Amino acid sequence: MQPIEGFSKLSKLEKIDFLVKSYLSNSSVKKETLKSFWIKEEKQQQLFDEFSENTISNFIFPYGVVPNVLINDKLYCVPMVIEESSVVAAASKAAKFWQSRGGFKTAILGSEKVGQVHMIWKGEPSTIENFFKSVKPQLFEEMSPLEVNMKSRGGGIKDIKLVNRTAEESGLFQLFVTFETCDAMGANFINTLLEALGRTFKNLMSAQFRDEELMIVMAILSNYTPNCLVRAEVSCPVSDLDDKSHGMTPEVFAEKFMRAIRIAELDMYRATTHNKGIMNGVDAVVLATGNDFRAVEACAHTYASHKGSYQSLSHAEIKDGVFRFWMDIPLSLGTVGGLTSLHPMARLSLDLLDSPSATQLMEISATIGLAQNFAAVRSLVTSGIQKGHMKMHLMNILKHFEASEEEILIARDYFENEIISFKSVRDFLAQRRNLQ
Numbered sequence: 001m002q003p004i005e006g007f008s009k010l011s012k013l014e015k016i017d018f019l020v021k022s023y024l025s026n027s028s029v030k031k032e033t034l035k036s037f038w039i040k041e042e043k044q045q046q047l048f049d050e051f052s053e054n055t056i057s058n059f060i061f062p063y064g065v066v067p068n069v070l071i072n073d074k075l076y077c078v079p080m081v082i083e084e085s086s087v088v089a090a091a092s093k094a095a096k097f098w099q100s101r102g103g104f105k106t107a108i109l110g111s112e113k114v115g116q117v118h119m120i121w122k123g124e125p126s127t128i129e130n131f132f133k134s135v136k137p138q139l140f141e142e143m144s145p146l147e148v149n150m151k152s153r154g155g156g157i158k159d160i161k162l163v164n165r166t167a168e169e170s171g172l173f174q175l176f177v178t179f180e181t182c183d184a185m186g187a188n189f190i191n192t193l194l195e196a197l198g199r200t201f202k203n204l205m206s207a208q209f210r211d212e213e214l215m216i217v218m219a220i221l222s223n224y225t226p227n228c229l230v231r232a233e234v235s236c237p238v239s240d241l242d243d244k245s246h247g248m249t250p251e252v253f254a255e256k257f258m259r260a261i262r263i264a265e266l267d268m269y270r271a272t273t274h275n276k277g278i279m280n281g282v283d284a285v286v287l288a289t290g291n292d293f294r295a296v297e298a299c300a301h302t303y304a305s306h307k308g309s310y311q312s313l314s315h316a317e318i319k320d321g322v323f324r325f326w327m328d329i330p331l332s333l334g335t336v337g338g339l340t341s342l343h344p345m346a347r348l349s350l351d352l353l354d355s356p357s358a359t360q361l362m363e364i365s366a367t368i369g370l371a372q373n374f375a376a377v378r379s380l381v382t383s384g385i386q387k388g389h390m391k392m393h394l395m396n397i398l399k400h401f402e403a404s405e406e407e408i409l410i411a412r413d414y415f416e417n418e419i420i421s422f423k424s425v426r427d428f429l430a431q432r433r434n435l436q
């Protein structure tokens with residue numbers, strides 16, 4: 001195979017032809033498959049093509065909704081984009097369970113964003129430190145023209161600090177900048193400001209200290225935003241945790257649930273899976289609303305380590321007979337700008353959520369994460385998760401063998417207490433079909 005020059009310049013059809021010829025000659029995926037996922041309306045397809053580069057088709061994920069999500073006494077129907085089966089069902093079940101027990105309560109603990117200018121200064125630390133103090137008001141002033149729009153919405157730079165990291169890396173200093181970006185996630189705003197700030201500080205330093213040069217290594221936002229934090233929680237008397245499907249008393253259920261959370265707090269292996277379950281919910285809402293799920297993932301997992309070891313994001317306690325389950329999670333989200341207004345489905349999601357502010361979207365996403373986590377842990381400490389999963393798996397196998405409605409009904413009954421595997425379902429159907 002020869003490398004190709006100028007691939008990006010080819011038309012979409014030329015790109016596809018090249019791919020089919022070069023990489024897909026032995027695949028069942030052909031030109032028609034790729035074209036079958038194009039959006040019929042040309043303008044709409046063009047919009048999607050322009051989100052990224054070298055686009056040749058679209059990759060479709062299911063778009064589902066969770067009704068009955070009661071958050072701070074307001075009912076939501078929350079959209080979720082996720083390909084994994086059982087996730088939406090689990091969130092729906094948890095939402096329904098908590099709807100009759102007071103619903104979810106949320107609180108915004110902060111909305112601060114972060115950026116850094118990383119610099120190397122080989123001179124005396126006190127020189128740059130004193131100089132920074134003296135020019136700090138000027139730095140604010142010079143950044144002001146870039147903040148006009150954001151300031152009119154109540155945002156802008158909150159503070160600039162100089163951080164000395166020379167103990168860890170020779171000459172390393174950072175401008176550590178905090179921002180309020182209101183309803184925008186703010187990545188472009190922050191990065192533009194940081195680059196300008198770096199240039200301005202360097203120029204001021206050069207004018208003052210002609211012999212020693214300040215090197216700007218890079219200027220970039222941090223996706224770690226521990227003070228852009230939301231809390232979601234549920235609580236009820238332990239006795240209200242009764243549920244016939246548990247097959248155990250509310251007290252035993254609460255005890256097992258607490259143990260499961262405790263294990264995720266102290267064991268990194270379990271914590272990772274536990275938090276993955278939380279992110280099943282969070283990411284699905286983040287995706288449905290056109291937000292950056294990679295940023296959210298990166299931040300959540302860093303935050304899960306903020307106490308020095310990787311731990312569960314959620315916690316539980318029983319005090320005076322009341323069960324409380326909660327989670328603090330940093331979520332840097334936007335409801336204006338970026339894909340949120342460009343992607344028609346993201347726009348629809350935001351409409352469905354009653355046009356939330358960024359902080360409201362943080363509350364909704366955290367709630368779905370907590371609901372997801374409650375449902376997963378509930379299954380794990382009661383029936384185990386395979387029961388639900390296997391039901392879906394059974395349906396997929398039955399569909400594969402083109403089972404009739406009647407066969408599906410009988411198979412579901414039969415496999416209630418039997419091991420579900422591709423072979424066992426195939427044998428079951430073969431035997432029935434032979435008998436008829």
Ligand code: MEV
Pocket residue numbers: 084273274275276277278280376377380385
């Ligand atoms: C599967 O996607 C997520 C779970 O593994 C989460 C958990 O174990 O808590 C069920």
